[in-house]
Structure formats: C-alpha cells, structure tokens
Amino acid sequence: MTPPALLRLLPVLSLALLLAGCGDQPPPADPAIDADDAPAFEPEPLPPLPEDPNVLVELQWDYLIPPGWRPDQLLDDYDVDAIDDDDPRADELMQKLLAIWAEAPVVEVLDGRRVRLPGFVVPLELDATEIAEFLLVPYFGACIHVPPPPANQTVLVRTVADVPYRGGLFDVVWVEGRMRVESFANELGDAGYRIEEAAVSPYEEPL
Amino acid sequence: MPILRLALLSLWNRRFTALLTLLSIALSVALLLGVERVRTEARASFASTISGTDLIVGARSGPIQLLLYAVFRIGNPTNNISWQSYQEIAAQPQVAWTVPLSLGDSHRGFRVLGTSLDYFEHYRYARGRALTFARGQPFADLYDAVLGAEVARALGYRLDDAIVIAHGAGDVTFARHADQPFRVAGILARTGTPVDRAVHVSLAAIEAIHIGWEGGAPMPGRTVTPDQARRMDLTPTQITAALVGLKSRIATFAMQRWINAYREEALLAVLPGVALSELWSLVAVAEQALLIVSGFVVLVGLIGMLTALLIGLDERRRELAILRSVGARPWQVLALIIGEALLLTLLGLLTGVVLLYGLLAAGTVLVEGRFGLYLELRVLSAQEWRLLTAVLAAGLLVGFIPAWRAYRMSLADGLSLRV
Numbered sequence: 001m002t003p004p005a006l007l008r009l010l011p012v013l014s015l016a017l018l019l020a021g022c023g024d025q026p027p028p029a030d031p032a033i034d035a036d037d038a039p040a041f042e043p044e045p046l047p048p049l050p051e052d053p054n055v056l057v058e059l060q061w062d063y064l065i066p067p068g069w070r071p072d073q074l075l076d077d078y079d080v081d082a083i084d085d086d087d088p089r090a091d092e093l094m095q096k097l098l099a100i101w102a103e104a105p106v107v108e109v110l111d112g113r114r115v116r117l118p119g120f121v122v123p124l125e126l127d128a129t130e131i132a133e134f135l136l137v138p139y140f141g142a143c144i145h146v147p148p149p150p151a152n153q154t155v156l157v158r159t160v161a162d163v164p165y166r167g168g169l170f171d172v173v174w175v176e177g178r179m180r181v182e183s184f185a186n187e188l189g190d191a192g193y194r195i196e197e198a199a200v201s202p203y204e205e206p207l
Numbered sequence: 208m209p210i211l212r213l214a215l216l217s218l219w220n221r222r223f224t225a226l227l228t229l230l231s232i233a234l235s236v237a238l239l240l241g242v243e244r245v246r247t248e249a250r251a252s253f254a255s256t257i258s259g260t261d262l263i264v265g266a267r268s269g270p271i272q273l274l275l276y277a278v279f280r281i282g283n284p285t286n287n288i289s290w291q292s293y294q295e296i297a298a299q300p301q302v303a304w305t306v307p308l309s310l311g312d313s314h315r316g317f318r319v320l321g322t323s324l325d326y327f328e329h330y331r332y333a334r335g336r337a338l339t340f341a342r343g344q345p346f347a348d349l350y351d352a353v354l355g356a357e358v359a360r361a362l363g364y365r366l367d368d369a370i371v372i373a374h375g376a377g378d379v380t381f382a383r384h385a386d387q388p389f390r391v392a393g394i395l396a397r398t399g400t401p402v403d404r405a406v407h408v409s410l411a412a413i414e415a416i417h418i419g420w421e422g423g424a425p426m427p428g429r430t431v432t433p434d435q436a437r438r439m440d441l442t443p444t445q446i447t448a449a450l451v452g453l454k455s456r457i458a459t460f461a462m463q464r465w466i467n468a469y470r471e472e473a474l475l476a477v478l479p480g481v482a483l484s485e486l487w488s489l490v491a492v493a494e495q496a497l498l499i500v501s502g503f504v505v506l507v508g509l510i511g512m513l514t515a516l517l518i519g520l521d522e523r524r525r526e527l528a529i530l531r532s533v534g535a536r537p538w539q540v541l542a543l544i545i546g547e548a549l550l551l552t553l554l555g556l557l558t559g560v561v562l563l564y565g566l567l568a569a570g571t572v573l574v575e576g577r578f579g580l581y582l583e584l585r586v587l588s589a590q591e592w593r594l595l596t597a598v599l600a601a602g603l604l605v606g607f608i609p610a611w612r613a614y615r616m617s618l619a620d621g622l623s624l625r626v
Contacts, residue, residue, distance in 0.1 A: 101461055127255065148461060148463070154457045168487065169481060
C-alpha cells in the first residue's frame with residue numbers, strides 16, 4: 001500500500017480500535033443469542049482434599065469461592081447493558097455489589113492447610129526493596145467499570161518473619177504457606193483468607 | 208609470598224605515581240559506593256515514613272502527588288476535603304481509625320501540621336514503630352504545639368517556649384499569626400522521617416489562627432485574641448487529607464473504590480504501598496543513570512592505573528631483565544605485574560571505603576538538616592560488597608594487559624638487553 005493510502009486508512013483503524021476498547025460499545029446483537037439464556041458461569045469447585053493438612057494443596061482462584069454463591073443474580077434485577085456510567089442506578093448497583101463483596105462467604109475447610117496459590121502482588125508493608133506483607137489478587141489494572149475483586153478473591157499474605165519478598169508492585173508470584181480462613185460474619189480484623197509464613201517465588205507460565 | 212613482596216616493594220619504589228593512581232581509584236570507588244548508599248538510604252527513608260496505614264484520602268489529584276504532599280510534605284495540595292466527607296468516611300463500618308491532617312502553615316521553614324490526638328496514637332513508621340515523646344506530652348490546651356525532633360534541635364526549642372506560626376510555606380513577617388502565639392508542649396523522639404521536621408498543632412488551633420483570614424489575608428477588625436478564640440466554636444470545616452486504618456486489610460480495595468466513587472465530593476484514596484511502588488518506578492530511571500555514570504568513573508580510574516603501569520613498563524625493561532637473570536620465570540614476571548595491579552586496586556578500594564565513611568560521618572547531620580534524608584552509618588550491604596568485588600575483578604582484568612606485555616617482553620629480551 002502506498003503511504004498516502006495508508007495514512008488515509010489510519011483514522012479509520014484507530015476509530016475501530018477505540019470502539020473495541022473496554023467493552024462499553026456492545027457488538028451488534030445477535031437475535032439468536034440472549035444473555036439471560038446463556039449458561040451461568042460456575043466457578044470450579046474445590047476437589048476433595050487430602051486428610052493431612054500438611055500435604056501441599058495447589059489452589060486455583062475458583063476454589064476460594066464456595067459453590068452456590070451467585071452474586072450475579074443481583075445483575076438480573078438491573079438491565080446492565082442499558083445503564084450509563086453516570087446513571088445513579090449504576091452507582092446504586094455498584095454500592096450493592098460492594099456490600100455483597102464485603103460479606104462474601106469463604107471456604108472454611110481450607111483453614112490450617114498448606115497451600116500454594118499464584119497471583120499478583122499489591123504491597124502493603126514495604127521497605128526500599130523488600131515487601132513483608134501484601135495482598136494477593138487474581139488480576140490487576142482491570143477496567144474501572146468493574147468492581148474490584150470481592151473479599152473472597154483477595155488473600156492477605158505475610159511472609160516468613162525475616163525473609164521478606166524482594167520485588168515490586170504487580171509481580172506475578174507463587175505463594176506457598178499456611179492458609180487461615182476466618183468468616184467475614186465475625187467482623188474481626190482477621191476476616192477473610194490469609195496465608196501466613198509464606199514463601200514467595202516468581203511465577204512462570206507453564207509452556 | 209615473594210612475588211607479593213616484590214610487588215609491594217616495586218610499588219613503593221614508584222610511590223608517587225602509585226599514590227596518584229591509588230587516589231583516583233579511591234575517589235571513583237567512593238563515588239560509586241556513595242551513589243549506591245544514597246540511593247538505598249533515600250528509598251529506605253521514604254519507605255519507612257509510613258506503616259500500618261491502609262489508605263490515604265485527599266482531594267482528587269493523583270496517587271503520587273497525594274502521597275507526596277500528605278505524608279512527605281513535598282508539594283502542595285490542589286484542594287481540601289470537607290469535614291462532612293471525612294466524618295462520613297470515619298463512620299463506615301469497616302473503618303477502625305482515622306487521622307485528619309491539615310496543612311498550609313509553617314514555622315521558620317518547617318511545615319505545621321494540624322491533626323488530632325489520634326495521630327500520636329495511630330501513626331506508625333518503619334515497620335510498625337509508634338511515635339514516642341522525648342519530652343512533654345500531646346496537646347491539651349488550644350495553643351499547644353508538639354515539635355518534631357529536628358525542629359527542636361535546629362531551632363533550639365525547649366518545653367514551654369513560645370512560637371509563632373506563619374501562613375503559607377514561606378516565612379515572612381507580614382504573614383505571621385503573631386496575635387496567637389503557641390506554647391511548646393511536647394517534643395517527639397527522633398524518627399528519621401518527615402515527622403521530625405513538622406510542628407504539630409490541633410485542628411481547632413488551625414481554625415483559630417485563620418479566623419479573620421477568610422479573604423486570604425488578615426482583615427483588620429476581624430481577627431481575634433486568643434481568649435476570644437477559646438470561646439468560639441472551632442470545629443473544622445475542611446482538612447487537607449486523612450489517614451485511614453481498616454479493621455480488615457482485605458477490605459482495602461472495596462473501601463478505596465467506595466471513596467473514589469463518592470458522589471458528594473471529588474476524593475481520592477490511595478494505598479501507600481502502591482503509590483510508593485509507582486514512585487520507585489519513576490525514579491528508577493534516574494537511579495540507573497546515576498549508577499551507570501559512577502560505573503564509568505570507576506572505569507576511568509582503572510584506565511588511569513592501566514596507563515601508569517604501561518608507561519612504567521618501558522622504563523622497567525632492564526629491571527625485568529635483571530629479574531630474569533636471577534631466575535625469575537616469565538610467568539612470574541606476569542604474576543608480578545598482576546600483583547601490582549591487584550594491590551593498587553585493593554588499596555584503592557580500602558581507601559575508597561574509608562573515604563566514604565569519613566564523608567558520611569561528616570555530612571550526615573548536614574544532609575539531614577538540608578534534605579531531610581537520614582543517612583544511616585551502617586556496614587556495607589550485600590549489593591555494595593558485590594560492587595566492590597566487581598571493581599576488584601575489573602582491576603585484575605586491567606592488570607592483565609601490562610602483565611601480558613611484560614611477559615612477552617621478558618621472553619623476547621632474554622638476558623641481554625639492547626636499549
């Protein structure tokens with residue numbers, strides 16, 4: 001393609017890219033498929049665990065959600081596609097979601113087990129290069145239209161006492177340690193998932 | 208070891224040149240270590256300033272800017288946040304404690320911070336250490352002030368001294384709140400953080416000194432005396448920022464989103480850890496550049512050594528021939544020159560380290576006074592040892608060049624030398 005032709009194509013290309021961004025421009029609706037009829041997403045349930053709590057269990061983020069927790073039923077009450085960002089209903093929906101997120105149920109059978117979980121690091125207590133305490137999340141930098149990860153998809157990690165993690169924000173790591181689970185209904189400072197005495201190592205995508 | 212002794216004596220024989228070479232290596236090593244030391248100390252100093260706080264809340268600007276002005280008192284806030292918004296945040300069920308911060312005044316170059324008594328209870332630094340009082344206690348009276356350690360030391364204040372606060376960050380006579388002097392009620396123990404460089408007063412006191420200043424400057428007839436101020440309602444209407452602690456750290460993201468989406472006012476909530484990490488990535492480029500430059504300076508120093516050794520070789524051909532005549536093998540001649548290079552580098556490293564500690568010891572008070580950066584006199588870190596080893600290895604490699612030349616010369620010249 002000659003350069004002038006390419007230049008003329010550029011604004012069209014960039015417009016197409018902009019429209020494709022962030023998912024706020026819905027694709028042309030196919031009348032044959034309706035969102036309400038689509039099979040509901042079910043998180044993968046926790047497989048049966050070994051008797052001995054000291055046997056290492058490799059976790060996936062889905063396992064931290066107890067089966068039967070269906071917060072998306074709330075979305076059925078709202079026609080989500082029709083709500084604009086500035087609509088007060090969007091706010092209302094977000095508030096409700098955040099309230100549900102804060103009371104998210106936890107899988108208590110994981111309490112006291114040795115586990116291994118990959119995720120992204122969000123530092124809480126840090127020195128020049130060492131992080132002693134951080135939050136582990138399944139994703140980061142998500143679109144601002146979606147709420148942050150719910151309370152049962154966030155893990156508080158404390159490293160082994162004198163062995164802090166040498167790294168930075170949003171590093172992808174494997175965290176291995178003792179899992180502690182405390183229900184949110186207790187409203188204690190320790191509510192939620194915690195991994196204590198964690199050993200942190202870099203994560204590598206299996207080939 | 209005879210070769211080592213010979214190398215020492217050889218250097219001593221040309222001690223003037225050797226000393227110059229040694230000094231250039233020493234200076235470059237001191238520079239390299241100094242840059243590394245200042246870099247890590249600055250980071251440690253920044254990172255240890257705040258601990259145990261889950262969110263910092265302020266007017267909507269940017270995360271790094273909010274962190275800088277609320278915690279480090281660098282830069283200025285774009286706007287304040289209303290007292291109602293602060294109260295609403297504090298009333299949320301997930302919130303365990305809040306500390307209000309009010310900035311905008313100063314005392315002889317040191318910032319004045321308006322806050323509540325919760326500050327002394329909940330503020331933590333350096334991985335969970337709490338503030339302690341070297342003398343006195345927190346404010347009880349309206350016009351009580353608590354000084355940071357550096358303020359008290361630099362200005363020579365003691366308990367019960369009277370101080371006058373100025374409006375704004377500068378310190379000029381026409382902007383002072385001279386009609387309402389404060390009394391030093393307490394002096395905090397040294398923390399090595401910006402807390403040392405702040406004058407703390409109560410929020411009510413900040414309101415009191417600004418009565419009559421609504422227009423931005425004191426209006427005659429509108430300002431009040433201390434006694435009148437005590438009788439007025441001094442509930443604050445605005446604060447600059449707030450520190451928030453939550454009952455469960457896992458609730459951090461939800462709370463942050465709630466504050467960011469707050470409809471009544473444009474607020475921003477940041478996680479201190481995240482904002483600090485973003486700050487590190489900003490300065491990382493400058494840090495790398497500095498390290499590369501000091502690496503080059505070391506290289507220059509080593510090339511100076513190379514030059515000195517190479518030039519000396521030509522004059523030493525007869526000396527080498529004599530060495531051969533008393534039985535030295537060519538590889539021993541090689542070892543001799545390498546030994547000289549190694550000795551020069553080693554002594555240069557030692558002198559450089561001594562120089563570094565000397566400069567640190569002499570300059571630490573000055574640097575802290577001027578830049579608020581606390582340079583701790585600690586032993587060499589692992590990274591610094593690695594740098595030193597790298598310089599030694601480089602010196603060894605550099606030494607191979609004249610050594611090889613001497614080796615070839617001693618082979619070629621044999622015992623009879625025609626110059």
